[in-house]
Amino acid sequence: MAPGTRDQAFSSKQKYVATRLLKLSREDVLVIAQRVLEEYPTDDLARAVGRATLSQPADMIVSDSLAAFDQSGVHAIWQRAIGRRETDPEGAITLARTLLEEVCKQIIDGSGASYNEKDELPRLYRTAAESLNLAPDQHIEEIFKRILVGCQTIVEGLGAVRNKLSDAHDKGPKPARPTGRHAALAVNLAGAKALFLVETWRERSG
Numbered sequence: 759m760a761p762g763t764r765d766q767a768f769s770s771k772q773k774y775v776a777t778r779l780l781k782l783s784r785e786d787v788l789v790i791a792q793r794v795l796e797e798y799p800t801d802d803l804a805r806a807v808g809r810a811t812l813s814q815p816a817d818m819i820v821s822d823s824l825a826a827f828d829q830s831g832v833h834a835i836w837q838r839a840i841g842r843r844e845t846d847p848e849g850a851i852t853l854a855r856t857l858l859e860e861v862c863k864q865i866i867d868g869s870g871a872s873y874n875e876k877d878e879l880p881r882l883y884r885t886a887a888e889s890l891n892l893a894p895d896q897h898i899e900e901i902f903k904r905i906l907v908g909c910q911t912i913v914e915g916l917g918a919v920r921n922k923l924s925d926a927h928d929k930g931p932k933p934a935r936p937t938g939r940h941a942a943l944a945v946n947l948a949g950a951k952a953l954f955l956v957e958t959w960r961e962r963s964g
Contacts, residue, residue: 820949827956839945847941854948861952862886879917890958
């Protein structure tokens, strides 16, 4: 493309919009991106916006793994979760739990095990972990048992913090209000756990 051709291809309205976008904060851009994705939920658009807004190296690693596992399902949930860490902490915390629930359900389905639709996240995780030989009582090496117990505790904590701080329940007259750092902790932990489950599933299925 010859110099100046790109600028000439833009209309005056497009230049105006571009100028306004450059003045927005990253949080404002994430909100706009989320609204665009909700209105035009295509895989290509989700992938492009997701990669443009990922702010941490680990985000991309989790994103690539979940996209390969289930582009339109768990990956879409992950994209929404990371997009709301700063702009909508309560929503991000809810999505963090939803992400793990969906990953566990797909692994359980794929392994031939079963679950009840009323099962909460901790029970879903235990069933998925057993399917992947990741339950603490399936190992005798003490260090591995300790790590796997810790993983289970993290999942139980994510379920509890979602019930306490997310937008999914009535919080009463004096609600605890999560901030971006609380949301980042919940989403990042959920992403790490989802990555571990998916990669273990892929290794055992391949």
